[in-house]
Amino acid sequence: MATEFNEKAPNWPRDDRSLARLQRHIELGELGELPAGALRGNPRYLVTYMHSETGGKIRSATIVSITNQARGVNRVSVSFFKGFTSGSSPVGVASFAIPPEFTVDFGSRDLPTELVVVNALPSPELTFDEGRAIVSSELPEIGVSARVYYTSGDRDEELLSITDSGVVVYTEANHGD
Structure with missing residues (x-):
């Protein structure tokens, strides 16, 4: 995992009810990184530009x-x-089990947690790659956004x-959006 669950991270809940729910998902194994090859989902979205x-x-x-918008x-x-490669040989894959909502x-x-808390990474991490990404899932109800962070410094400090x-439904064209 990019970072172990960090209770001080900005994505960690602060209220008791949310903390209890999160702990239950962790204990049941419903939240966490998945081993390579564990996913049998379908391609859902194309991220049109990836740079690392x-x-x-x-x-x-x-x-x-x-x-995850599924139940x-x-x-x-x-x-x-x-x-310049086909869709049959990814340079990296990251997988995660995501509870509802x-x-x-x-x-x-990985990037510094001051920028973003990265929960799932490919192994090895990508350090000289440009292209695209495909998002796959078992259930179709997901919301997706993608962005590229540009930094400087040996530890991405600036x-x-x-x-x-762009995020496009897989195998469909975008409509100038």
Whole structure:
């Protein structure tokens, strides 16, 4: 996991009811990273641009946020692909079991928690990759957003910008949006 569950992170609930619900999901194994190859879901969305690089003066990482809108636990994965490759050989895959109404951030690589709390990462993390990502899930009721963080410094200590990536229903065209 990108970071173990961090009770001081901004995505950690503060009220007693939410904390109890979260603890129950953790104890039941309904919230957490999944082993590689554990997902049998269907492709749902295409993230049209992914960039993850650490070698230059400007560094980048792609974050895909997914909210489970289904009534049950949804097993979700994000597969990252280089731009000039087919959809059969991802350079990285991150998978996570998401309880109803929870949001999980999938990253191409980890970033400081001051920028975003990354919950799921591919292994190894992506450090010289540009292309696209495909979001797959067992249940279709998910909300998806994606963005690329541009930083500088050896530890991503300076945020330069954040850009939104297009998210399109898988196998369908976007309509200029």
